[in-house]
Amino acid sequence: MSVENDSGQVQSLAAVSGVQRFPVAPGYNVNVRSGPGTGYAIVDTLPLGAIVSVRCQCPGTTVSGPYGTTNLWDCIGNGEFVSDAYVKTGSDGYVAPRCA
Template identity: 70%
Template sequence: MTVENEPGGAATLAAESGYQSYPVAPGYRVNVRSGPGTGYSLVKVLPYNAWVTINCQTTGTTVSGPYGTTAIWDCIGNGQFVSDAYVKTGSDGYVASRCA
């Protein structure tokens, strides 16, 4: 998983991994869950101004956030998911491959 506070650092690491990094909504500390839904256990909380690398995406609990209402969840690491409603991907749909 890659979480960076420096946009340049996230872009560099994303390029190396083959995955794209995106900023988390400004002013939010976003919950990272063990699965794609609010019923999964809390793994950690991302800091303000975090960037995340999306490894894959899947459907889960519908969540409303600053970037709309969606059932898409972003896998940012092994057993680490955040709602796409809090990640600025520039799209209302999938921007990465579906999780297997």
């Protein structure tokens, strides 16, 4: 979906809202947890080939995955977190605002 800004330029809705979408590592069913760590309950599992919208990011349990070892967790929904080690953001650091 796209929208027109005040200058008449067309932008994607993701760019306007500040939410970016990233692919999950191929070949992995990634657990979605209720908080930023492996000690939180699993509330869902992402299917193979999933794309997630990263709303914000925060530190949590350190996890090793296909994209390295990190303590960074991505909030993909209200009370839904996945380890950044399984999301191809193209960065080892923050790519979204810190979660409040």
